[in-house]
Amino acid sequence: MVVASPSPIRTEKIRDIELPIIDLLAERSQVSKLLVKACEEFGFFKLINHGIPDDTIKKMEEESFEFFAKPALEKQQAGPADPYGYGSKNIGFNGDRGEVEYLLLRTDTLSISHKSKTISNDPNKFSFAVIGYIESIRNLACEILDLMAEGLWVPNTSVFSRLIRDVDSDSLLRLNHYPPFNPKNDGDRLATSFHHQIGFGEHTDPQILTILRSNGIEGLQISLEEGVWVPVSPHPTAAFCVNVGDLLQAMTNGRFLSVRHRAVVNSCKSRMSMAYFGAPSPRARISCLPNLVATQKPPLYRSFTWAEFKKATYSQQLKESRLNLFKMINDDQNGE
Ligand SMILES: C=C1C[C@]23C[C@@]1(O)CC[C@H]2[C@@]12CC[C@H](O)[C@@](C)(C(=O)O1)[C@H]2[C@@H]3C(=O)O
Ligand SMILES: O=C(O)CCC(=O)C(=O)O
Ligand SMILES: [Fe+2]
Numbered sequence: 001m002v003v004a005s006p007s008p009i010r011t012e013k014i015r016d017i018e019l020p021i022i023d024l025l026a027e028r029s030q031v032s033k034l035l036v037k038a039c040e041e042f043g044f045f046k047l048i049n050h051g052i053p054d055d056t057i058k059k060m061e062e063e064s065f066e067f068f069a070k071p072a073l074e075k076q077q078a079g080p081a082d083p084y085g086y087g088s089k090n091i092g093f094n095g096d097r098g099e100v101e102y103l104l105l106r107t108d109t110l111s112i113s114h115k116s117k118t119i120s121n122d123p124n125k126f127s128f129a130v131i132g133y134i135e136s137i138r139n140l141a142c143e144i145l146d147l148m149a150e151g152l153w154v155p156n157t158s159v160f161s162r163l164i165r166d167v168d169s170d171s172l173l174r175l176n177h178y179p180p181f182n183p184k185n186d187g188d189r190l191a192t193s194f195h196h197q198i199g200f201g202e203h204t205d206p207q208i209l210t211i212l213r214s215n216g217i218e219g220l221q222i223s224l225e226e227g228v229w230v231p232v233s234p235h236p237t238a239a240f241c242v243n244v245g246d247l248l249q250a251m252t253n254g255r256f257l258s259v260r261h262r263a264v265v266n267s268c269k270s271r272m273s274m275a276y277f278g279a280p281s282p283r284a285r286i287s288c289l290p291n292l293v294a295t296q297k298p299p300l301y302r303s304f305t306w307a308e309f310k311k312a313t314y315s316q317q318l319k320e321s322r323l324n325l326f327k328m329i330n331d332d333q334n335g336e
Pocket of ligand 2: 174176200205212214219220261262263272273275
């Protein structure tokens with residue numbers, strides 16, 4: 001028998017914190033300092049004056065809305081999400097569920113052109129919009145990563161961006177749609193449990209960097225302290241919210257934080273988000289940067305390939321802390 005677990009929302013605290021807003025048009029060394037500070041303190045920030053043309057964003061959003069407005073059977077033509085394709089309510093392969101439907105796409109041109117035939121009645125229009133959006137977002141991600149490297153005084157400032165510029169980069173685009181959910185109007189027996197107001201359960205993003213755009217409806221929350229959730233208010237002009245992924249935390253030897261976040265469902269408005277996850281090639285080896293290691297700060301994680309990390313990610317539930325599997329075991333911790 002399935003028993004609804006008691007609602008955890010009553011034991012959670014919601015706190016209001018304003019995330020840093022970073023203006024990419026400000027003076028370069030100032031921007032890189034602010035980026036480093038934001039990644040160390042929050043792992044998240046909002047971005048303004050990012051330079052992505054409105055039209056590129058608009059075209060992508062229109063395609064996304066059009067797709068989610070289709071009848072379920074048509075959307076399923078793009079699926080199942082194994083892991084690329086269309087999914088609804090089931091997330092990943094380990095029993096996670098949420099009030100969300102989504103489309104997960106690889107970001108290489110060939111795969112988008114191919115997949116678009118199963119997604120849209122006008123595949124050329126769809127692939128044109130997606131390829132244009134991905135190209136702009138990838139360039140933006142690289143620009144941010146180079147600035148971060150400058151702020152960290154890393155000798156080779158393309159140390160992060162070269163990973164996602166790789167032709168074999170495993171970057172992803174995820175389109176999420178959270179239909180409005182009002183438990184009172186839902187006949188589902190479990191509907192009154194808090195579980196069903198969760199659109200996308202708490203997790204960290206495994207990749208290097210995530211660039212998220214939402215349709216101005218609130219729902220994203222971050223947790224800097226266990227049990228305390230901070231809603232990220234949609235910024236009227238900040239088109240993007242950026243966050244550090246697990247790989248960047250590992251490469252910066254824990255200086256940057258890959259922070260837990262989740263998406264909750266709005267009771268009357270439909271929410272849509274588009275997340276670009278910048279990832280390296282499966283063969284890429286991830287190790288912490290030498291200039292961030294010192295006698296007092298030994299490496300926190302062992303070196304690993306993205307293929308290894310991804311395998312661990314997909315074998316676990318959303319909420320698991322995957323980086324823990326790669327922690328160095330040092331003698332102090334063994335009490336020796
Ligand atoms: C339950 C899962 C879904 C996920 C793979 C995983 O096993 C654990 C991490 C999940 C996550 C979170 C961030 C991204 O949305 C995502 C695409 C990713 O790379 O890791 C998802 C995975 C997914 O939905 O397939
Ligand atoms: O929809 C959102 O705001 C967050 C989605 C998310 O965290 C993800 O897709 O990994
Ligand atoms: Fe996420």
